[in-house]
Amino acid sequence: MLTSALEPLQHRTDRTQKNLIARPDIADYLVLGFNAVNAALETQAQRYLFSPGAKNSNSDSQKKEKNDENDIEMVFVCKADMKSALLSAHFPELVAAASAASDKNAETDVSKSLGTVRLIQLPAGSASRLAQASGLTQLSVLALRRGFAGTAELTARLESHQIGQVETPGWLGQARLMPPAIATLVTTAPIKSFGKQQKQGKQQQNQQEKTPTGPPVKKQKPL
Numbered sequence: 468m469l470t471s472a473l474e475p476l477q478h479r480t481d482r483t484q485k486n487l488i489a490r491p492d493i494a495d496y497l498v499l500g501f502n503a504v505n506a507a508l509e510t511q512a513q514r515y516l517f518s519p520g521a522k523n524s525n526s527d528s529q530k531k532e533k534n535d536e537n538d539i540e541m542v543f544v545c546k547a548d549m550k551s552a553l554l555s556a557h558f559p560e561l562v563a564a565a566s567a568a569s570d571k572n573a574e575t576d577v578s579k580s581l582g583t584v585r586l587i588q589l590p591a592g593s594a595s596r597l598a599q600a601s602g603l604t605q606l607s608v609l610a611l612r613r614g615f616a617g618t619a620e621l622t623a624r625l626e627s628h629q630i631g632q633v634e635t636p637g638w639l640g641q642a643r644l645m646p647p648a649i650a651t652l653v654t655t656a657p658i659k660s661f662g663k664q665q666k667q668g669k670q671q672q673n674q675q676e677k678t679p680t681g682p683p684v685k686k687q688k689p690l
Contacts, residue, residue, distance in 0.1 A: 469543065469609070470600035472617060473497075498539065498610040499601065501554070505561070507539055507610060508584075512564035538613050539565060539584055541621065545607040547591035562586045562633050585625065586633050 472493060498507050542562055546555045566583035589597075598606040611618065 470596055472615075473597060473600040476601045493615075496612045496615040498612065499603065499606060501608045504539075504542060504608045504610045508542070508561045508565045511538055511584075512561065512567070539610045540613050540615070540618060541585045541587060541611040543587050543589055543609050543611075545589045545591075545594040545597070547589075548594035548607055558586055559633055566633065584633070585622075585630075587625065587630060 476491060476494060476497075498504050542558065544555050544558055546552070549555055562584045594605070594607040597609065598604060611621075
C-alpha cells in the first residue's frame with residue numbers, strides 16, 4: 468500500500484521529463500527521508516518539552532492548534548536496510564515524545580497520550596522498493612501526517628498483525644527536573660607585587676643561564 472501511495476511522486480521526481488508535473492495532493496501528507504522525519508518529530512515534540520523561562524502567548528496557542536492538523540500519525544523505518552542500528556535507535560524515544568505533544572492533555576497526564584504516533588519497522592528490502600516507487604535514489608524512513616486517505620486501512624492492517632504502540636512508563640508524567648543546588652565558598656588570596664627582591668632574583672637567574680657550565684679547558688703549549 469505504501470508503494471502505491473508513493474507512485475504519484477515518481478513522475479514528479481523524474482528529471483528526464485521536460486515539463487514539470489504538478490505537485491500531487493498526496494505530497495502534503497508525506498514526510499520523506501531520514502532528516503525530514505527527524506525534524507518533523509522534533510518540532511512536534513517541542514510542543515510538550517518546554518524550557519525554563521519560556522513565555523506562553525495567544526499566538527503560540529494558535530500555532531499549536533494549526534500544527535495539530537499536520538501532526539505525524541505513523542512513522543515507517545527500514546531498520547534492516549540501514550548500515551548501523553544506531554541510526555534507528557533514537558526513534559522509540561522521539562516518537563514517544565511526539566506522541567505526548569499530540570495530545571491536548573499531555574501537560575497534565577502523559578499516560579493518556581501514549582501511542583498517538585505509531586512506529587512501524589518494515590522488513591528487509593523495503594528501502595529499495597520505497598525508493599523505486601517514489602523515484603528517489605534512497606528512502607529508508609518516511610512518515611504519514613493526519614488526513615492521509617489510507618490511514619484507516621493501514622491501522623486495520625497493523626492491528627491485524629498485532630503491531631503495538633510505543634509505550635512509556637506512567638511515572639514519566641509525574642517526573643520533574645530538580646533545581647540545581649550549587650555549593651559555593653568565598654575565599655580571598657593576597658596579590659603578590661614585584662618587589663626589589665624578586666627583581667634581583669630574576670637578574671641572578673639570568674646571569675647563571677649566561678655563564679657556561681662545566682670544568683675549565685686547559686690550553687696546551689706548543690712543543
